[in-house]
Amino acid sequence: MLYETDLSAQRRVVPFPFPVERFGSTVGEQRKEYDFYFTDKFEVCIRISSGEEEFAVDRIDGKVYRTHFPHVLIKYPFRPFSNALPYPRNSFHFSYSLKSLELMRARGILPEEIAWEIELNGEITELIRKLTDYQNHSLEDGVADRIDVACFQLLQELIFMTKMPKTRHDGNRDRIMAIASALKFHFNREVDLEELALKHGMSRRTFFRYWGMYFSESPAEYVRSLKLSEAARQLRETNHRIGEITAFLNFSDSAYLSKLFRQRYGMTPLRYRALHFAEQFDSAPGRSRIRA
Secondary structure (H helix, E strand, O other): OEEEEEOOOOOOOOOOOOOOOEEEEEEEEEEEEEEEOOOOEEEEEEEEEEOOOOEEEEEEOOEEEEEEOOEEEEEOOOOOEEEEEEEEEEEEEEEEEHHHHHHHHHOOOOOOOOEEEOOOOHHHHHHHHHHHHHHHHOOOOOHHHHHHHHHHHHHHHHHHHHHOOOOOOOHHHHHHHHHHHHHHHOOOOOOOHHHHHHHOOOOHHHHHHHHHHHOOOOHHHHHHHHHHHHHHHHHHHOOOOHHHHHHHOOOOOHHHHHHHHHHHHOOOHHHHHHHHHHHHHHHOOOOOOOOO
16 A cells, blocks of 8 residues: 655745655555656655565666665656566655756765665664654644655665675674764763773773774774864864863863873964964955065
């Protein structure tokens, strides 16, 4: 059964560049071979599952595609398309206008692939669930805008899978990157590395062994680098005092921050701020740098 919502005439609050024309889902769809030919849109179809089929067979412009479930199929306009649904299928789809197609192509957003296999990860599953819920509220103010954003985010997630290296999945790298992300988020706090490693299924020894495979600096150096980058940003963009920056970054004292800052940037924090302020002043509209 097809459940589809037409948004082509729906008012938007924010002029998003890629408004969705239609979106919806099919549950238990089954039919004999059929042909169609889009002339006014292109459609992104996520084929989630099939009752009995291992893969779908599609003929596009005379070329046959055999793609295992779950997978994505982009149905472009002016390209003859035919397939059959001998067994019930579940899918989700959304479509855009030809204007959006031209804009996406001009910006290099769309992939070269027409069909590719995907993993129904948490991000994709949650976006489909959210969009399905939106169908019951599509006429409410702001909902069409949220649908536009969610569909484009879903499209990005699907395209991202075409860019992933076709290599064996590395679970250890995933865990290390998850730990590094946590350190980056909490860079100005005290973090128990052993506890963080155990949370991601690694002993302290295993963590340090694998960390060195993906990072050239130690975890402590990695966090210190993040702190110094933030110190430089605050010196450029705020009027916070050195003591305030030191406290925010959780350094022991301002002298220690200044020492580390000089080692990285070759000057004191105050000198760095003064030079950056002078550059901003000289480059401001109506100002020109005075040369000796």
